[in-house]
Amino acid sequence: MLDSLSNRLQGVFQKLSSKGTVREKDLDEALREVRVALLEADVNFKVVREFVKGVRERAIGADVLKSLTGPQQVIGFVNEEMVRILGEEQVGLATASKPPTILMLVGPKGSGKTTTAAKLALHLRKGGQKPILISTDAVRVAGSEQLLALGKQLNVPAADVSDAKPKDQAKAALAEAKKHGATALIVDTTGQIAYDSDSTADLREIHKAFGPTETLLVIDAMTGQEAVNVAQEMDDVFGIAGFIMAKMDGDARGGAALSIRAVTGLPIKFIGTGEKADALEAFIPDRFASRILGMGDVLTLVEKAAETIGDEDVQRLEKKLRTQTLDLEDFMIQIQQMKKMGPISQLVDMIPGLSNVKSQMNLDDIDESFWDKAEAVVYSMTPEERRHPELINGSRRRRIALGSGSSPQEINRLLNQWKQAKKIAQAVASGKGPSLLNMIRR
Amino acid sequence: MASNKPHLERSGWGFYLSRSDLPIAPPPPSRYHRGRIMRFFRRAPKVEDGEAPASDEPAVEADQLAIEDEERTEQALERTKKSWFGNISGIFSRGDVDEELWAELEELLIGADAGVATTEKILKDVRERVEKERIRDAEEVENVLKETLVDLLRSPEGTGRLWTEHGPSEVPPKPAVILVLGVNGTGKTTTIAKLAHAYKADGGTTVIAAADTFRAAAIDQLKAWGDRVGADVIAHKQGADPAAVVFDALSAAESRNADAVIIDTAGRLHTKLNLMEELSKLKRVIERKQPNAPHEVLLILDATIGQNALLQAEAFTKAADVTSVCLTKLDGTSKGGIVFSIADQMGIPVRLVGTGEEPEDLAPFSPEAFVEALFR
Numbered sequence: 001m002l003d004s005l006s007n008r009l010q011g012v013f014q015k016l017s018s019k020g021t022v023r024e025k026d027l028d029e030a031l032r033e034v035r036v037a038l039l040e041a042d043v044n045f046k047v048v049r050e051f052v053k054g055v056r057e058r059a060i061g062a063d064v065l066k067s068l069t070g071p072q073q074v075i076g077f078v079n080e081e082m083v084r085i086l087g088e089e090q091v092g093l094a095t096a097s098k099p100p101t102i103l104m105l106v107g108p109k110g111s112g113k114t115t116t117a118a119k120l121a122l123h124l125r126k127g128g129q130k131p132i133l134i135s136t137d138a139v140r141v142a143g144s145e146q147l148l149a150l151g152k153q154l155n156v157p158a159a160d161v162s163d164a165k166p167k168d169q170a171k172a173a174l175a176e177a178k179k180h181g182a183t184a185l186i187v188d189t190t191g192q193i194a195y196d197s198d199s200t201a202d203l204r205e206i207h208k209a210f211g212p213t214e215t216l217l218v219i220d221a222m223t224g225q226e227a228v229n230v231a232q233e234m235d236d237v238f239g240i241a242g243f244i245m246a247k248m249d250g251d252a253r254g255g256a257a258l259s260i261r262a263v264t265g266l267p268i269k270f271i272g273t274g275e276k277a278d279a280l281e282a283f284i285p286d287r288f289a290s291r292i293l294g295m296g297d298v299l300t301l302v303e304k305a306a307e308t309i310g311d312e313d314v315q316r317l318e319k320k321l322r323t324q325t326l327d328l329e330d331f332m333i334q335i336q337q338m339k340k341m342g343p344i345s346q347l348v349d350m351i352p353g354l355s356n357v358k359s360q361m362n363l364d365d366i367d368e369s370f371w372d373k374a375e376a377v378v379y380s381m382t383p384e385e386r387r388h389p390e391l392i393n394g395s396r397r398r399r400i401a402l403g404s405g406s407s408p409q410e411i412n413r414l415l416n417q418w419k420q421a422k423k424i425a426q427a428v429a430s431g432k433g434p435s436l437l438n439m440i441r442r
Numbered sequence: 443m444a445s446n447k448p449h450l451e452r453s454g455w456g457f458y459l460s461r462s463d464l465p466i467a468p469p470p471p472s473r474y475h476r477g478r479i480m481r482f483f484r485r486a487p488k489v490e491d492g493e494a495p496a497s498d499e500p501a502v503e504a505d506q507l508a509i510e511d512e513e514r515t516e517q518a519l520e521r522t523k524k525s526w527f528g529n530i531s532g533i534f535s536r537g538d539v540d541e542e543l544w545a546e547l548e549e550l551l552i553g554a555d556a557g558v559a560t561t562e563k564i565l566k567d568v569r570e571r572v573e574k575e576r577i578r579d580a581e582e583v584e585n586v587l588k589e590t591l592v593d594l595l596r597s598p599e600g601t602g603r604l605w606t607e608h609g610p611s612e613v614p615p616k617p618a619v620i621l622v623l624g625v626n627g628t629g630k631t632t633t634i635a636k637l638a639h640a641y642k643a644d645g646g647t648t649v650i651a652a653a654d655t656f657r658a659a660a661i662d663q664l665k666a667w668g669d670r671v672g673a674d675v676i677a678h679k680q681g682a683d684p685a686a687v688v689f690d691a692l693s694a695a696e697s698r699n700a701d702a703v704i705i706d707t708a709g710r711l712h713t714k715l716n717l718m719e720e721l722s723k724l725k726r727v728i729e730r731k732q733p734n735a736p737h738e739v740l741l742i743l744d745a746t747i748g749q750n751a752l753l754q755a756e757a758f759t760k761a762a763d764v765t766s767v768c769l770t771k772l773d774g775t776s777k778g779g780i781v782f783s784i785a786d787q788m789g790i791p792v793r794l795v796g797t798g799e800e801p802e803d804l805a806p807f808s809p810e811a812f813v814e815a816l817f818r
Contacts, residue, residue, distance in 0.1 A: 275626075
């Protein structure tokens with residue numbers, strides 16, 4: 001997720017940081033590259049234009065051209081603009097003052113509404129609600145069957161009211177909800193392809209009858225420049241409360257997310273990160289920005305860990321990250337625990353410093369075997385070496401290489417990764433929120 | 443009605459050939475006359491017939507059908523046209539060719555999802571020609587741009603054995619095997635139904651392999667479509683081995699003497715290596731069962747998609763040698779400019795477009811019509 005965007009941006013930053021001062025030429029070149037990186041990530045071209053203009057104006061205004069810390073300042077501006085665009089704070093789901101809460105999902109065809117509906121049901125159930133899934137999709141062939149099947153899988157009640165007339169569906173759905181004692185309705189709708197009044201007539205009628213607590217737009221993370229228009233038109237018609245980015249588990253760069261937030265001001269509420277029903281993450285803007293910028297997201301990682309591993313382990317992990325005592329042994333334990341949590345490729349995004357390395361090792365290709373190898377290397381070290389890796393010299397390295405069936409270069413690489421992870425982990429964990437600026441100034 | 447459209451060529455491309463000066467081979471004789479999309483999916487001629495099944499169709503009906511097709515596609519592209527029109531007009535009526543024109547064209551192309559690299563390449567080509575031909579009037583640049591875009595879409599050769607730039611291949615294999623791939627939610631199942639419908643409308647028979655054994659209710663959806671368009675659906679239970687489904691479908695097609703086997707696969711993100719490996723396996727199963735098959739490996743792309751489509755095309759090609767692209771949901775507001783990138787950087791031709799929700803809403807892709815629609 002987000003890999004190529006963050007890699008591109010980091011490349012630009014690195015080049016910029018290598019200069020002592022920023023000349024106007026450097027600034028323009030860096031901004032040109034930022035522009036291309038954003039465009040290739042499907043950020044809307046108007047947003048890109050504003051973004052680049054904003055950073056440039058701030059940079060010129062702040063006299064970065066004369067300043068000794070010019071490069072860092074420019075990077076800081078990019079970071080701040082990014083956070084600003086993504087929204088300052090997390091926006092959760094509303095609950096109706098008088099139950100049941102009705103959440104209605106709308107969106108383009110194939111954007112992932114049905115899957116998201118099931119995920120939301122699970123999310124609400126975790127939060128102590130009693131959800132019911134409602135299908136109003138009369139258009140898609142066997143559309144409601146999919147929702148009913150998902151409900152059955154998750155053991156969440158589900159009802160198909162799509163046979164009723166648009167205006168009668170809400171009544172039927174509420175009756176079903178009452179029957180099951182549900183506190184929240186999640187209403188799946190027919191995917192839209194055009195958003196003018198003719199095309200949305202049925203849906204508007206259904207929408208009106210339900211009078212949802214929140215109408216949520218589900219949008220595919222891979223959507224191109226059109227995303228902004230879709231969001232705007234849907235908002236005009238339905239009054240969208242926020243949107244959910246589905247399919248963020250691929251290599252989509254999420255430019256659509258940046259754009260929609262920037263243009264419409266609608267908050268991003270969740271991101272879908274996999275096909276499984278629990279693959280739904282609350283969207284937290286500054287954490288997301290830090291993932292885009294390749295800084296990892298320790299907090300989400302720690303929370304995820306808390307769900308999978310015991311509290312004790314988590315506290316230890318957090319402490320190790322905060323104090324500078326992350327040694328190789330911890331590094332390995334951490335990684336083993338993460339393996340339990342889910343596919344490494346997703347988690348790596350959250351580990352500070354590792355997303356850099358990710359492109360070099362093509363995670364999907366090597367999959368889990370990379371970690372097996374790393375494990376073998378660490379286990380071929382003496383306990384002393386694991387605690388004080390700086391001890392490792394040429395002859396120790398050769399021994400470890402022999403013992404683990406790897407080459408001395410591979411051992412160097414692992415050590416470098418660990419050093420980087422340690423350095424950045426500390427930088428990020430010690431500062432609150434996005435602290436790229438601090439990290440680079442350090 | 444035919445006399446209203448005297449310039450309408452009748453060919454496998456139906457409605458698309460409304461300009462007589464297109465750089466395209468003249469349509470082969472009578473058997474194309476029906477002008478329907480179905481000709482594109484022509485089944486193998488029956489030996490006892492001695493001639494192609496459509497040759498005795500009256501010519502009047504051919505025109506009528508072709509015109510209907512044309513209207514349908516124009517309607518489908520209406521929204522695409524509208525959204526581009528606002529941008530396009532104005533740009534070329536400025537008079538002079540200046541830097542601002544190039545900047546606006548760049549935004550226009552990027553805004554249509556053509557991608558940065560491809561946009562740069564297109565504009566470089568256009569600029570070179572404009573300079574070489576000493577074009578000073580911005581309106582003439584429009585034509586150069588159009589031609590450049592059409593050339594770009596025409597550039598991929600394509601390796602499929604069923605469809606070529608000029609329509610269906612001369613001697614379609616029997617059964618023709620079409621493997622349909624794509625990420626989740628692009629419209630694979632609907633496209634498959636449309637393909638089956640096209641064969642059916644041409645008097646052919648198809649077998650659909652329900653090899654999407656993952657998604658909840660995918661099999662139900664396909665069966666419902668099969669009933670509607672009159673195609674046999676070969677399915678196992680949800681969670682079954684897709685390769686086994688494909689194998690059975692190929693056997694069934696053989697014994698039922700079907701004209702085509704269309705294989706539905708589970709939508710998968712191209713980054714899931716094990717799922718991509720599963721596709722390679724499916725393809726190997728097909729190859730072993732029927733040499734030279736699959737004849738087309740069709741990647742379905744949603745017209746709303748952005749630059750991620752390139753990564754998809756790359757990954758699916760690596761796994762299963764994609765031969766053609768079908769651009770779906772073109773009846774929405776999206777411009778589908780990603781096809782320029784796909785043609786430019788992947789060299790994969792677009793062969794089909796989905797233009798609506800009905801079974802007959804599938805048309806052969808025509809670079810001219812696509813580009814024209816963007817500018818009209």
